[in-house]
Amino acid sequence: MFDRLTERLSQAVNALSGRGRISEDNIADTVRQVRMALLEADVALGVVKEFTDNVRTRALGVEVTKSLTPGQAFIKIVHEELTRLMGEPSTGLNLRAQRPxxxxxxxxxxxxxxxxxxxxxxxxxxxxxxxxxxxxxxxxxxxxxxxxxxxxxxxxxxxxxxxxxxxxxxxxxxxxxxxxxxxxxxxxxxxxxxxxxxxxxxxxxxxxxxxxxxxxxxxxxxxxxxxxxxxxxxxxxxxxxxxxxxxxxxxxxxxxxxxxxxxxxxxxxxxxxxxxxxxxxxxxxxxxxxxxxxxxxx
Ligand SMILES: Nc1nc2c(ncn2[C@@H]2O[C@H](COP(=O)(O)OP(=O)(O)O)[C@@H](O)[C@H]2O)c(=O)[nH]1
Ligand SMILES: [Mg+2]
CATH class of the missing domain: 3.40.50.300 (P-loop containing nucleotide triphosphate hydrolases)
Structure with a gap:
């Protein structure tokens, strides 16, 4: 179900690889593409806005370490925010209560x-x-x-x-x-x-x-x-x-x-x-x- 969205997000963040650091300038386009990818996937507008705002704020605040390129750091943020949005994997129904x-x-x-x-x-x-x-x-x-x-x-x-x-x-x-x-x-x-x-x-x-x-x-x-x-x-x-x-x-x-x-x-x-x-x-x-x-x- 998320194949297309994943593909689009990957394309969006790939454009960042090779950059020396994350700046307002060079992430603007990537954030725009992330927004497009989510809208294409039918995510509600308000949710898209909050998501991209979070990603942008976190990306600008990030200390790019030697081990992660800006592209990788950005992907990590998108990944973490998506995971947070989706929640933990389900364990099914909670039946810990008195029967029935x-x-x-x-x-x-x-x-x-x-x-x-x-x-x-x-x-x-x-x-x-x-x-x-x-x-x-x-x-x-x-x-x-x-x-x-x-x-x-x-x-x-x-x-x-x-x-x-x-x-x-x-x-x-x-x-x-x-x-x-x-x-x-x-x-x-x-x-x-x-x-x-x-x-x-x-x-x-x-x-x-x-x-x-x-x-x-x-x-x-x-x-x-x-x-x-x-x-x-x-x-x-x-x-x-x-x-x-x-x-x-x-x-x-x-x-x-x-x-x-x-x-x-x-x-x-x-x-x-x-x-x-x-x-x-x-x-x-x-x-x-x-x-x-x-x-x-x-
Ligand atoms: N393809 C598909 N059809 C489903 C699925 N769940 C329900 N349907 C179909 O959706 C229609 C409405 O389902 P129903 O359970 O009667 O909906 P209700 O009005 O909410 O009770 C039926 O034709 C179901 O066969 C699903 O996961 N996949
Ligand atoms: Mg019914």
Whole structure:
């Protein structure tokens, strides 16, 4: 996902090699190219500005040592700032809480919440030998509850029954009781989305959060969503105090910008990326720092 961005950043910083020292003059063009590379990758404008400001300030303040050329020193700074932006490699869900551990999935319609719920259930069952109960509170889309039930069957998770005529809170409460009585390790709660952030959706997801006190509150976002993703990420983070992000559709032609932006505006880690429609297409997120420009290879 970050291949193109990495390539562009490498080109940008290569132009600096051979210079004797870093000055306002000779880094201006490089910083401009770094900005272009990030914008091309669909990183939100505010994030780009902050990033390039940081890089410029640090680059001008750097003592170029004998062991690093200015080009290498600059690459090191870009690398460190990118790594900081992306965060530590993910270790998955935090399940250190009393059972049943409730995991809530929220996000806009079509982001991939239900699909990701199926993937997460499979992950927890296969890799962590957990007993998982799945529940859908999406009473608005005709086939949403059935979609989750089918996935639960496929991956060997339990399914909490629900009717579209019931209130989301009623469904969720009953699922929690079932999870407790039947000794499930994890209750995965799939929620309804809307096309855009709206107050009714936020109120509903907040009420689910208040009632079930989910230990993990995950924002599911389409990696191609651009600025919409940033606005939604902010809104959901304000409403739920998110604990992490699942970035879906990373198998498409996403340029990585949404990942950087969402991580930046929420300050929350990207835990997983979705890499396809099937239930095994889920990977732990890591910024794959070895593919970011690095001083050794500049
Ligand atoms: N290629 C690809 N498609 C995905 C991925 N995750 C979800 N989808 C597709 O995105 C569409 C919407 O997914 P869904 O889970 O129903 O979204 P929801 O409205 O947030 O529950 C479906 O067609 C999924 O198959 C992914 O990681 N890669
Ligand atoms: Mg859904």
């Amino acid at each position: 551990v409730v995991v809530l999935l929220a996000g806009l319609q079509g982001a991939g919440k239900t699909t990701s719920a199926g993937k997460l259930a499979r992950w927890l069952i296969e890799k962590q030998s957990k007993k998982v109960l799945m529940c859908s509170t999406d009473i608005y889309r005709p086939a949403a509850i059935l979609q989750l039930e089918t996935l639960a069957q496929q991956v060997g998770a339990g399914f909490a029954p629900a009717q579209a005529s019931e209130a989301p809170l009623t469904i969720a409460r009953r699922a929690l009781t079932q999870a407790t009585l039947q000794a499930y390790d994890v209750l995965l709660l799939d929620t309804a989305g809307r096309l855009h952030v709206d107050e009714a959706m936020m109120a509903e997801v907040r009420s689910l959060e208040a009632e079930l006190k989910p230990h993990e509150r995950l924002f599911v976002v389409d990696s191609m969503a651009g600025q919409d993703a940033v606005n939604a990420a902010k809104a959901f983070n304000d409403a739920l105090s998110l604990t992490g992000v699942i970035l879906t559709k990373a198998d498409g032609d996403a340029r990585g910008g949404a990942a950087l932006s969402v991580r930046h505006v929420t300050g929350k880690p990207i835990l997983f990326i979705g890499t396809g429609e099937k239930s095994d297409a889920l990977e732990l997120f890591s910024s794959r720092t070895h593919r970011l420009p690095h001083p050794g290879h500049g």
